[in-house]
Amino acid sequence: MKMNFDLAPDRRGTDSVKWDNVAAEFGMTPGDDILPMWVADMDFACAPELMEAVRSAFTPGVLGYRNLSSRFHEAIAGWMQKRHGLTVPADSILPLPGVIPGISAAISAFTQPGDGVIIQPPVYPPFMGVTRNMGRVVLENTLIEHEADGILTYEIDFDGLRALAARPDARLMVLCSPHNPLGRVWSREELTEICRICAENDVYLVSDEIHSDIILGGAQFTPILTAAADCGITSRICQLGSPSKSFNTAGTHVAYTIVPDARERSAISRVFGSMHIPADTFISTEVVTAAYGSAGYYPDELSAYLTENMDFFVDRLRAALPGIRLTRPQATYLLWADFRGCGFPAEKVMRLLCDEARVAPDPGEWFAADRKGCLRINVAMPHHMLEEAADRIIRTLRAATEKENHQ
Numbered sequence: 001m002k003m004n005f006d007l008a009p010d011r012r013g014t015d016s017v018k019w020d021n022v023a024a025e026f027g028m029t030p031g032d033d034i035l036p037m038w039v040a041d042m043d044f045a046c047a048p049e050l051m052e053a054v055r056s057a058f059t060p061g062v063l064g065y066r067n068l069s070s071r072f073h074e075a076i077a078g079w080m081q082k083r084h085g086l087t088v089p090a091d092s093i094l095p096l097p098g099v100i101p102g103i104s105a106a107i108s109a110f111t112q113p114g115d116g117v118i119i120q121p122p123v124y125p126p127f128m129g130v131t132r133n134m135g136r137v138v139l140e141n142t143l144i145e146h147e148a149d150g151i152l153t154y155e156i157d158f159d160g161l162r163a164l165a166a167r168p169d170a171r172l173m174v175l176c177s178p179h180n181p182l183g184r185v186w187s188r189e190e191l192t193e194i195c196r197i198c199a200e201n202d203v204y205l206v207s208d209e210i211h212s213d214i215i216l217g218g219a220q221f222t223p224i225l226t227a228a229a230d231c232g233i234t235s236r237i238c239q240l241g242s243p244s245k246s247f248n249t250a251g252t253h254v255a256y257t258i259v260p261d262a263r264e265r266s267a268i269s270r271v272f273g274s275m276h277i278p279a280d281t282f283i284s285t286e287v288v289t290a291a292y293g294s295a296g297y298y299p300d301e302l303s304a305y306l307t308e309n310m311d312f313f314v315d316r317l318r319a320a321l322p323g324i325r326l327t328r329p330q331a332t333y334l335l336w337a338d339f340r341g342c343g344f345p346a347e348k349v350m351r352l353l354c355d356e357a358r359v360a361p362d363p364g365e366w367f368a369a370d371r372k373g374c375l376r377i378n379v380a381m382p383h384h385m386l387e388e389a390a391d392r393i394i395r396t397l398r399a400a401t402e403k404e405n406h407q
């Protein structure tokens with residue numbers, strides 16, 4: 001292992017969203033004892049090769065306008081080939097200032113106000129947020145839940161998806177692949193079926209693959225463009241990615257989309273162009289070339305560490321909290337836990353954890369309105385911090401259950 005993920009950089013007082021906003025975000029008394037487990041951002045250092053590459057962008061001592069290098073496109077095409085077996089022409093890649101801005105641009109380019117956008121909740125909240133902010137209508141195809149021995153798994157409701165896609169107002173689908181917050185890695189067959197349903201109904205398919213490089217315990221990730229190729233689809237589809245989750249570079253706003261169809265690429269570019277918003281940043285080339293080049297070892301080392309973290313955390317909570325139901329994610333560092341059968345008022349779980357355990361995950365209702373009493377928990381932290389978090393969560397929730405039993 002090149003990286004030592006047991007060491008956490010101290011991020012308090014560094015204008016960190018995760019650490020410095022947590023108390024205000026969740027109405028907690030400020031204090032150094034808070035353990036943030038919200039927002040998809042990791043408490044691990046970046047690869048030294050990546051930091052060095054970013055520093056090199058500044059060495060001439062000039063901060064003037066910069067071109068995006070062709071090395072940006074080549075690095076992404078190379079990574080897609082090497083890591084995911086996907087061949088993409090370099091000129092089909094567009095830079096983005098973020099994956100969500102890319103999704104917004106696609107919604108703007110390919111739908112009209114009042115049109116329907118299909119999403120699959122519980123899902124990353126900005127999918128709903130940007131759709132509504134742009135005057136489009138959210139069409140929900142809720143994922144089907146299964147449980148075996150306290151472990152939750154999810155599958156796509158294909159009948160529901162077919163019915164929604166057939167609606168005349170359905171114009172676009174935003175797929176989260178792998179899925180945040182439920183940690184599913186969709187199979188090639190599932191992805192092919194989604195491609196077919198969208199194509200048959202003329203629904204534009206946008207696949208957010210920001211989490212595709214963190215795969216836990218050996219699942220097999222398939223890019224949407226691979227599945228699309230399986231069924232001969234080359235238009236009305238785009239794939240979005242970024243090194244931001246798997247290399248911990250979210251603050252750099254470096255992302256990209258791969259759009260096979262040239263006219264659709266122009267339509268997305270025009271959305272940024274119409275507002276004179278640059279889609280690349282000063283360090284886009286360095287972040288991407290280093291991540292997908294000399295720092296390319298990082299996601300596999302990270303995934304191995306995170307698999308251990310996840311197994312530890314899931315097993316510890318399951319053993320200690322009867323009635324808890326949770327995922328064992330195939331991807332991401334985000335766990336989904338349902339506390340509604342634990343014997344205490346689950347609607348209080350967020351307050352109990354924030355105020356008593358001093359641990360701050362994301363509330364479930366952010367991801368689907370009917371999931372109050374569920375939480376998304378970020379385990380991307382050194383193991384000793386995760387042990388401390390697990391102990392605090394268990395102590396607090398056991399006490400809440402005991403209190404309930406004595407009432």
Ligand SMILES: Cc1ncc(COP(=O)(O)O)c(C=O)c1O
Nearest residue numbers: 040098099100101124180210255
């Ligand atoms: C599924 C998903 N998409 C997009 C984002 C955010 O991407 P960006 O910051 O590049 O807009 C996140 C961040 O957690 C995410 O989980």
